[in-house]
Amino acid sequence: MANEDFFNNVQAYGQWKRDLVSTIEQFQDWLNTTGLEDSEQSLKIYETLQTLKYDRITLAFVGEFSRGKTELINAIFFSKYKRRLLASDAGRTTMCPTELFYDVDDPKAYMRLLPIESRLEDTSITEHKQHPINWTTIQLDINSPEKMAESFAQITKTKPVKAVEAKRLGLYDIITDNNGSEISDNKIVEIPMWRHALINFPHPFLEQGLTILDTPGLNSLGNEPELTISMLPNAQAAIFVLAADTGVTRSDMDIWRRHLKSFRRNRNSGLVVALNKIDTLWDDLKTEKEIKASIQRQCLESSKTLGIDSKHVFAVSAQKALLGRVREDTDLITKSNLPKLEQVLSSDILPQKQNLVRNTIINDITDLMKSSKSILFGQFNARKKSIAGLGGLSGKNENVIYNLLKKTREEQQIYQKNAENLHASRQILLGQQKKLNNIIALDKLDEHINQARTTMKGSWTTTGMKSGMKLLFDGLSNTINEADKQVELTNRLINSIYTRFQNENKEEGSELKAKLFSVDSYKKEIELLYEDAEEYRTSVYSTLTEQSFVIKKFFISLVSRARNIYYQLNQDSDSWTKLALTPLVHHVKAHKQELQMRMDQLKKAGDSRNNITEQFSKLTKEAKVLQKYLIDLNAMIKVVSEPVTAENKQQKSNQAPSK
Template identity: 30%
Template sequence: MTRSFNQQFDQHGVWRRSFAKRLKWLSGWLAENELLDQAVAERLRELEAQMRTSKVMVAFVAEFSRGKSELINAIFFAGYGRRIMPASAGRTTMCPTELGYDAAHPPGLRLLPIETRLEPHSLIHWREEPLRWTDVPVDVENAEKLAEAMSKVAEVRWVPLAEARALGFWSDDAPDENPMPDDQGRVEIPRWRHAVLNMPHPLLEQGLVILDTPGLNAIGAEPELTVSLIPQAHAVVFILGADTGVTRSDLAIWREHLITEGDAGDTRIVVLNKIDTMWDTLSTPAQIDAQIERQRKGAAELLGVPLPQVLPVSAQKGLQAKIRRDAPLLQASRLPGLEAVLGEGLLGKRETMLRLAVDAGIAALRAEASRILHVRQRDFSEQALELQGLRGKNVSVIRHMRTRIEQEQSEFESSNVRILALRSVQGKLLREVYAVLGSTALKADMAHLAAALKRPGIKLSIRKIYGETFDSLRNNLREVQATTGEIQSMLHATFRQLNAEHGFTLQAPAEPDLMGFEQQLSQIEQSHVHYLGMSNLLKLAQADFCDKLVRALASRLRVVNEAAMTEVERWSKGAGAQLDAQLKERRRNFGRRLESVERIQGAAGNLDERLAEIAAHESGLTELQQRLNELTSLLTSNEAPAAPATASAVGVVSAA
């Protein structure tokens, strides 16, 4: 029996919450045993943020009247016992609508006025301008009130042709795509540019984000939606009408707006909705199934997708069946089959990616903490050998040992000049990285692109124009890669020297590989060039369209550059934190050695007692290593977590 998307997402949420609980326990245990140095703390923060902020976005895309909003109601909101998204006959969702949950903000619907299109800013900019949005409070416990609030995404305005043209809803070059004016010559346009619903729905609380998009006319007016939001969705559900098959406008949306960046795999799902229109009392079930199958095959061939990714469904009957708890009707609607594909394909793939990231993060965290324990183990062993050498020695020998330890300590501190020089050079090179990938450099590249796009005439050389821009962006990443290689060579040389001089176990972390970011740039380039096919090429003659396109591109490129800088910064911090940890341990070791000599010299404790204490601490370190392995293994398993032992149970050996 297949599990619904909701059930699979619930299970995904349980796993994430369990992981967060285990991670919190591990963090407390590491802090209690003084193993939470900067590098380990950074790993913990990364893992916690990854699990807390990881979102799964599903974009629903269709031409008007394909039952898209009804499908969202059937899959996600049937528990309310009524429709939440407006799904009446005709045009319903008039603006892109995001449904998600952020606990930092109260539940509510935020609406961005359509007039903001007249200003030179991207949607990302407007997200940071709360005063420009219209806020509508929502009562998530009251289905009627919630549905009433959501009806606002269907609101429209009737405006003169000049205003519609300025806002991007009327094109003199493509009259066939224009809406029908009324008897006063006015055109219907959406009242809102974008809507964001924040509500504590069980699935949204666990990180699901639903993107409900309007039809072709509205999508075409918002390049950022096509080249930024939709491509970043983890899955795109494209809805067709079973009664109409693939229409010309359906095909236009598919070819121009559902751009595949690389291999889409199972991320593009085609839904053949409204199969209930084929339920004919004059036809046998076999005949109806054969008719549906013909529509499936036709859609798969026209869209160029594998047949298993074309799924017939009746959203309306599925919603009705869930509300009425009518199992036979639910099966007839074939909704469970779509939910299973969404859950197994989308969530399965997403969870696999998260688990791989978790495994890598936990392995690195364990290595960092184990390195600290190894340094302590080595220091205790050296201290034991040093004290054993005092057997039978007189007071002058013990005093001489104290002088030698103090001299070693002084020489060690003087070697910090080399470490400071390393950090100075490292900081200078990192500043160069930030300059290459920072906002100033990106603005310059975008300015050159905008200038090229705004040259007079039809841009038949669009591939060349974009190619030059993206070659420059890729060269920036290669320049950064060369800089990190220079830093890496310097780290290797300095760490080898420090290891030889002071017995450290420093190991430069693996240099960041920026090739993946280059591939992301190539995919974004492919998206834009594909989007600017012949149907959109004429729009490049419009300066405001070029501005919107460049702003949308800049938004995506900024994310790539920031991710690359974060990768470089994480690598640099890892090297620095490792050095800080070993410097700290070495200084504590000098303190422990001096304390031991003082106790023996002052007869505060005899030699055998001190050696027994060190042996006990070494044994405690072994127990700490075993417990570290157990706790980190729990984070990569599905077992129920056991409460970690406290520091007092295993002995805090670091303070000895």
């Protein structure tokens, strides 16, 4: 069954991450044992392990009210409880964004609810997550589906307030009467009770690192900018849910165009459409063939309207799938067509996430491993040469040994000069790093942000406020472009350092490759954020909503995200420059040790021929140890380079790398 396939692949992804963690920890021990460890490498390894620990795959369910998003979640993930776990009955709808996940630091099941009044604060949801005291916490009884369902019903709750209070909370655009006219400030209206919900739940999918994001309908999407500007774009996959009986409505199209553009920018990567409620098209007066044709037409019409390939549109019935799984009715499950949707989630989305992890995390560790391998291989070859050299010394006279000592001292002088050149190069690189740090300095960015905030708050007009928004993001774009130019200069410097080293040390340095840096990904993020800022700036929402609230949300949702991008750029560029010349430093250090070892051998050989046999035996043992280190490292490189598949999951779990 596809549900089982989906679980197996999610589990395989989780096993792949555990194997990575085990192997990276093994690599850290390997570095300690071989003497190749340094503080910068250890920090990089620690950061990688922390990232893998908290890494999650986020799957978002997006759509208009009453399209069956929550029912779809119940059918895919919670059917084993033999009931609707999340409230999805008629007339009960999700009123706030809800994240379902497994908290590795707090395995006790809980639900945290952020009061709607928190919208008045200058604090983002992301920041609120760091402070559980700001949330209402409900402990969940996982042994009682009924009690859990009762607790989960909280996310459908609303509360009555005066319209003036709703306006103060930034919920202005939904406070209209049936004719679309503005209502009086004293009229009582219903608003969501909660701004956001977090559900920590020990579900097998969630324990493997999957996070489910259930979103409310269009109006709520439009009134929580952080959801649309930050949470949805950061999701690895999204299911856009439509209703088969209505097709693509105007409000559906509005969500598609405005809130799923981050996926459509990537050629619909990670995006699928679920045409839900196909059971409404099941007609006893029609043949099975006619029903299938009707459903197929609706799929084609939907794909055409959305401008997406029809292979990304799946006609399903979440309600019938849930019913089929509760009753263990395989025919009904098959007829619901949900297994086909689950199959694409399994086969397409998980590999995309793995590639993302590999490109953003694992490649750096692989580079460290390969650099260490190059150094150790050089040591191994040096031992072999020394062994061969000692074999030839047994019959040599003192004059020959003296000449070899002289030659080795000359090599030491050359490498001393190389070491001095490398030190000078590091100083030049530090100068380039300071220039880059000065361009992207967070204190300068914060000063720029605070100045923009003051200017916008002091503006008497909406036009002036919007102009301030544009100027701020123009400045952010200019800064990233300036950083791009400085990084290019630094890349050229690093390339020249490596080229010079390779020319001076053709044998030892031939395998060393400079690791260059690029701001392209950060630049792209700023460009996309600029587009989001322009849309927010020119929207009806920012025109009609109270100016102070618009400014507050602008800084919480957009500017804070821009600052996070610059923070990450600072961290990554700093790590890059610190590690950029590490392979060369290690090679120089290792070669110095090799030359000193050779000097000691020659001196002992000159003192006594008996020392030659002793040194020969010692070097042979050292070469065998180094060879074993290389074999171990090759095995680690293989693990981190291996793709994740459900087929090898069991084998991997039985043969996890030993520490």
